[in-house]
Amino acid sequence: MxxxxxxxxxxxxxxxxxxxxxxxxxxxxxxxxxxxxxxxxxxxxxxxxxxxxxxxxxxxxxxxxxxxxxxxxxxxxxxxxxxxxxxxxxxxxxxxxxxxxxxxxxxxxxxxPEPFKTVDVARDYAAQTSGVLMQMAVKCLGTEPDEAVLRAGEAWGLTGLARAWGYYKDGILSELDYDQICEAARDAHKDAKAGLKTLPASAFPGVAYAALVPKFLAKLTHSGHDPATDTVNYGPLSKRLTLMGAVMRGNI
Structure with a gap:
């Protein structure tokens, strides 16, 4: 314990x-x-x-x-x-x-400190960290995860890189374009959303937080957002409502 x-x-x-x-x-x-x-x-x-x-x-x-x-x-x-x-x-x-x-x-x-050379390398990193972690979470809940689970975790990881652009822009993300990272996160989320429709309700707590990705991306790509200096978040109540809605729908 x-x-x-x-x-x-x-x-x-x-x-x-x-x-x-x-x-x-x-x-x-x-x-x-x-x-x-x-x-x-x-x-x-x-x-x-x-x-x-x-x-x-x-x-x-x-x-x-x-x-x-x-x-x-x-x-x-x-x-x-x-x-x-x-x-x-x-x-x-x-x-x-x-x-x-x-x-x-x-x-x-x-x-x-070696920068990611391409957006595909960033995708692989997000899959190996956030994606694998989400696979393990679904396994903890008694379900064998499929590719959609890995893609949902990848979307979360890529969104995290975009959220931390100001910190990483002179380091591991220095050779990438910000919009590319956001677009890769959006694509991964879209793929995951289609595949997760068959995920058992019992396994959904392992992926539910990926439902927060679209709202993060909406703010990250807003015309008034400066990724080099601005941070993005939204309140606990809004997050709770998003998670509740995702659970009720059974999808992210």
Missing amino acids: LPDTVIANVKSVDPDRYRSAMIAPKEGRADLLTLYAFHAELAKVPELVSEPMIGQIRYQWWRDCVDEVYSAGVKAVRKHEVSTPLAEMLLRVDMPRFWVDRLIDGRARDLD
């Missing part, structure tokens, strides 16, 4: 996934929060280190932890407030190790 402090951290650093997780039944909710706590541990590494090598050591710690989970079981896993509940969850839901390893590798890319 996750400590309350870890759950509070997920709510703070990943509020939209947290809101979606709270839609799930009790056991599914706990598994989603465990997954998102793990992702939060991975995502924060670049902020904690001054040198990429130190960051790689931290990611290797998690790789070793995952190896312990899949080779020796829960009892052999190193003690940590996230790794212990994570190990139990991964084995119980039969999470494919490939996804876990891919998520770690995707987040480790954040240590690399």
